Amino acid sequence: MSRLAEYRKLEQQLAAQLAELESMKSDSGLKKEMEFESKLRALLGEYGYSLKDVINLLDPQAVRRAPTSESKTVSRKPRQVKVYKNPYTGEVVETKGGNQRTLKQWKTEYGADIVESWLTK
Known part of the structure; x- marks a missing residue:
């Protein structure tokens, strides 16, 4: 593929992605999510909490359910001679x-x- 053809192909892909981005910007659901995230991060910063702290407050059992690295290292049975x-x-x-x-x-x-x-x- 020539450099010019490659350039035009990438240009078309960029234009398609920009059009998709513009359509997402007008989505009201996305706007609500972005507003919620910014307010949540501001609130976390104001009180000095991290996302892990909030998860532990709301769902203390989540830590026990999350897979730990120790549980992944299950030893397999030894090979036979x-x-x-x-x-x-x-x-x-x-x-x-x-x-x-x-x-x-x-x-x-x-x-x-x-x-x-x-x-x-």
């Missing part, structure tokens, strides 16, 4: 994940499907 035995060398590898060095070497050498068939536990 898998034991692979190479039938060619007799070497045994115990791992909890597939990122073990020897296991990776075996998978590149023999193929992942073959190595998975060596799983004993």
